[in-house]
Amino acid sequence: MGPVLAGVLQLLALVGALALLHVPAGTYLARVYSGGRHLRVERWIYRGVGADPDAGMTWPAYLRGVLAFSAVGVLFLYLLMRLQGHLPGSLGFASVGPAQSFNTAVSFVTNTNWQSYSGEQTMGHLVQTAGLAVQNFLSAAVGMAVAVALVRGFARSRTDDLGNFWADLVRGTVRVLVPAAAIAAVVLVAGGVIQNFSGIHEVGQFAGGAQQWNGGAVASQEAIKELGTNGGGYFNANSAHPFENPTPFTNLFEIFLILIIPFSLPRAFGLMVGSLRQGYAILATMATIWLGFTALMMWAEFTHHGPALQAAGGAMEGKEVRFGVGSSSIFAVSTTLTSTGAVDSFHSSFTGLGGGLTLLSMMLGEIAPGGTGSGLYGMLVLAVIAVFIAGLMVGRTPEYLGKKIGAREMKLAACYLLVTPALVLVGTAASLALPTPAHSMLNPGAHGFSEVLYAFTSAANNNGSAFAGLNANTDWFNTTTGLAMLLGRFLPMVFVLGPRARAGK
Amino acid sequence: MNTSLTNTARLLGAGLRALLVLTLVTGVVYPLVVTGLAQGLFPGRANGSETRADGRVVGSSLIGQQDYGLDYFQPRPAHGLGQNTLNTRYRLILSGATNLSADSEVLLRQVQDAKAEVVRENSVPGHPVRPSQVPADAVTSSGSGLDPDISPAYAALQVPRVAQRNGLPVDRVEKLVRAHTEGRTLGFMGEPRVNVLELNVALRELTGRKA
Structure with missing residues (x-):
């Protein structure tokens, strides 16, 4: 069997697994967010929070909950890194500087996981496990909560009640993410991913002498990193590192984890609005884009254009032998068409077309299938716009799921669409207009420009992957990409939560 | 509000x-x-899949090493690998890729130099290596810099050199490589590969050499 056929078979295996499992997963998600009894653990949590999980919230109250919870999350994570050197479980690593702490805190709370640091030399056990990995869960749960609130806005009429943010947050975490991540983590350990707290220790080498490694709770973080479409690696090399992703099976499994929730949410949406067909229309759109991009990526990488890759005889720069070109291509598309940004191969060394596809995937707004929650609400905004345009063309009052789409909804949808391109353009332009940011580029010329463009595209769309030659650990990039992540996450949420509730009146 | x-x-x-x-x-x-x-x-796996030989740990079967020497099978280049610049009382391996672009002249030179070196080192009397025989993984750096594997083609290309330098018959070394070649998982996942550390440990056992 050739590598191309093997690549296609791996893609088909993924399609099969997703086709099979999105049904129970989607049904389960719909049930989780459709009321019902509270678990005992959840009651304890609500008591700890001091919130009434059954109190309905209007859209401003829901949004305030999201923003307050995220603001506290950023501040907490920022302080954890700033104080690392004085806290236990730091491996003796020093505290992280203010600009990088700001960037990283924002990055993990916004589900971006852009990393201007190298995990293995910067973050100790405490920050990784009790700080970064926690936000891997919570940012994903917030994304799902916002998506579900939007869906309720479509599903309910004559009410402003979008549900309760605290209940959605806790249910998503306790009933979906934690159990699924625990199972996934054990599967990953069985494949060879490490899970220990041994700290930094010496290990012998073949030629004599010793090497120093850090251990860590890698599998538990890896599982939620993919499942929550986060993408922040324990190690600098992310999912290319053999301790994060040791075998061809774990590689496919990690791609599956990235895709399972985003591809299950449309079914949950269909069930919640009482029309499975509407859910599957969304799902079909997502799947078509994902499959098409993957096919293009495989073609680009297998034909390996570019002088250096031609000379090498294959696009293996930045790729691991155990994955090869085929499954690296699937990973690259899946990570950029969701808001994940984990990488099992380095996009900067892809062919020009392949690297361009990763950029395009993010610029589409990460809607095929998109991040946990953010993919669904992004796609629903596009559906609203599509319905509006179609309505204009046939001369009918545009309606989506029985809700009239008026000028107010269209303005907010247009604002949603314009946020990320504006951030990308302004950030890139400002970086190139100023004298020093260009010093961060590794590659000269056009590819250096792409490194900067990629950085802002990745930040504003909350992806987190990089053309990683760029030295992003400067005050300029830490600050500006941090702002792009914040605005790219929360402004769209404002526009998403705003219009639907009004339309329900 | x-x-x-x-x-x-x-x-x-x-x-x-x-x-x-x-x-x-x-x-x-x-x-x-x-x-x-x-x-x-x-x-075993949760603690890093450590590999032992002669009663001592010689590394992890998952983590590639660089300094084997020409008597042994060579790993892939690792130009993206670094050393820690922070918290420097440790000497940590910093995983990473080169991130050089497909049209980078630096990368082109790295590839050409690596290819010339592979050809030179592995051409032994009676077994000349042609540049077109050198597979892509032999001249490119991996994503992690820690790739533990090489392709079966790169292993096969090194067999005559390894056999000659260890005074072993070529078919004996070929057999060793075959025994350490792992196919695709379930026949279709990933790519066939040879784990360099495990292969070299087996080779050292065969030659009876000491570390």
């Missing part, structure tokens, strides 16, 4: 309490439970 100061403070308080409670669940209980399961069920 109700944004009075007390309401905001109350909301932030609720947010903080939610964060602390959920940190307990997802940042303490969850990783500890997973660690317990991992250490109970798969202790």
Whole structure:
């Protein structure tokens, strides 16, 4: 069997697994967010929070909950890194500087996981496990909560009640993410991913002498990193590192984890609005884009254009032998068409077309299938716009799921669409207009420009992957990409939560 | 909008309490439970798949090493690999890729130099290596810099050199490579590969050489 056929078979295996499992997963998600009894653990949590999980919230109250919870999350994570050197479980690593702490805190709370640091030399056990990995869960749960609130806005009429943010947050975490991540983590350990707290220790080498490694709770973080479409690696090399992703099976499994929730949410949406067909229309759109991009990526990488890759005889720069070109291509598309940004191969060394596809995937707004929650609400905004345009063309009052789409909804949808391109353009332009940011580029010329463009595209769309030659650990990039992540996450949420509730009146 | 100061403070308080409670669940209980399961069920793997030879640890079968010397099978280049620049009382390996672009002249030179070196080192009397025989993985750096594997083609290309330098018959070394070649998982996942550390450990056992 050739590598191309093997690549296609791996893609088909993924399609099969997703086709099979999105049904129970989607049904389960719909049930989780459709009321019902509270678990005992959840009651304890609500008591700890001091919130009434059954109190309905209007859209401003829901949004305030999201923003307050995220603001506290950023501040907490920022302080954890700033104080690392004085806290236990730091491996003796020093505290992280203010600009990088700001960037990283924002990055993990916004589900971006852009990393201007190298995990293995910067973050100790405490920050990784009790700080970064926690936000891997919570940012994903917030994304799902916002998506579900939007869906309720479509599903309910004559009410402003979008549900309760605290209940959605806790249910998503306790009933979906934690159990699924625990199972996934054990599967990953069985494949060879490490899970220990041994700290930094010496290990012998073949030629004599010793090497120093850090251990860590890698599998538990890896599982939620993919499942929550986060993408922040324990190690600098992310999912290319053999301790994060040791075998061809774990590689496919990690791609599956990235895709399972985003591809299950449309079914949950269909069930919640009482029309499975509407859910599957969304799902079909997502799947078509994902499959098409993957096919293009495989073609680009297998034909390996570019002088250096031609000379090498294959696009293996930045790729691991155990994955090869085929499954690296699937990973690259899946990570950029969701808001994940984990990488099992380095996009900067892809062919020009392949690297361009990763950029395009993010610029589409990460809607095929998109991040946990953010993919669904992004796609629903596009559906609203599509319905509006179609309505204009046939001369009918545009309606989506029985809700009239008026000028107010269209303005907010247009604002949603314009946020990320504006951030990308302004950030890139400002970086190139100023004298020093260009010093961060590794590659000269056009590819250096792409490194900067990629950085802002990745930040504003909350992806987190990089053309990683760029030295992003400067005050300029830490600050500006941090702002792009914040605005790219929360402004769209404002526009998403705003219009639907009004339309329900 | 109700944004009075007390309401905001109350909301932030609720947010903080939610964060602390959920940190307990997802940042303490969850990783500890997973660690317990991992250490109970798969202790070897959870601790880094260490490989032993002659009664001592010689590394991890998952982590590639660089300094084998020409008597042994060579790994892939690792130009993206670094050393820690922070917290420097440790000497940590910093995983990473070169991130050089497909049209980079630096990368082109790296590839050409690597190819020339592979041809030179592996051409032994009676077994000249042509540049077109050198597979892509032999002249490119991996994503992690720690790729533990090489392609079967790169292993096969090194067989005559390794056989000659160790005074072994070529077919004996070929057999060794075959025994350490892993096919695609279930026939279709990933790519066929040879684990360099495990192969070299077996080779050292065969030659009876000491580390």
